[in-house]
Amino acid sequence: MKIAMANDHAGTRMKNEIKAYLESEGYEVVDFGTYDDTSCDLSDYVYPAALAVAKGECDRGIFVDGVGYGSALIANKIYGIYAAVCQDPFCAKLAREHTDSNVLCIGAKIIGDMMASEIVKTWLTTEPLMEEKYRRRVNKVKEINDKHCVPVK
Numbered sequence: 001m002k003i004a005m006a007n008d009h010a011g012t013r014m015k016n017e018i019k020a021y022l023e024s025e026g027y028e029v030v031d032f033g034t035y036d037d038t039s040c041d042l043s044d045y046v047y048p049a050a051l052a053v054a055k056g057e058c059d060r061g062i063f064v065d066g067v068g069y070g071s072a073l074i075a076n077k078i079y080g081i082y083a084a085v086c087q088d089p090f091c092a093k094l095a096r097e098h099t100d101s102n103v104l105c106i107g108a109k110i111i112g113d114m115m116a117s118e119i120v121k122t123w124l125t126t127e128p129l130m131e132e133k134y135r136r137r138v139n140k141v142k143e144i145n146d147k148h149c150v151p152v153k
């Protein structure tokens with residue numbers, strides 16, 4: 001599985017921790033930056049990383065900023081991106097089982113490294129539930145995406 005990663009200055013340290021974990025587990029990581037703690041604008045990094053997922057160049061995305069919502073807000077503007085902010089493994093489990101999210105957003109100012117690691121593990125290893133009600137809900141969100149978002153070329 002190929003994973004796009006992106007972050008701003010608030011997420012660099014945690015992004016590096018997660019990236020090292022992913023690579024040790026055999027995942028391929030494409031790191032869109034930023035690469036240091038210099039203050040920057042999150043969208044400069046999350047936008048291209050989300051595009052890579054939308055285009056199928058990467059299978060999933062994991063983005064880290066201060067609180068997580070900033071990454072999700074940007075990523076969810078892109079056709080085919082379903083980004084969820086997760087602050088614990090239960091949320092990460094449901095973000096896959098119920099929502100079929102393809103981007104995980106984490107807030108480095110909100111949770112610690114151990115929690116982030118458990119969230120990432122859970123999110124990457126949980127599959128969407130096939131129960132009719134969850135499929136129906138996911139499909140309704142996809143219909144909104146198809147109606148209002150422009151496919152990425």
Ligand SMILES: O=P(O)(O)OC[C@H]1O[C@@H](O)[C@H](O)[C@@H]1O
Nearest residue numbers: 008010039065066067068070
């Ligand atoms: O460090 P500064 O620039 O004050 O704040 C940036 C963070 O605050 C929130 O908007 C985002 O989470 C972003 O990562």
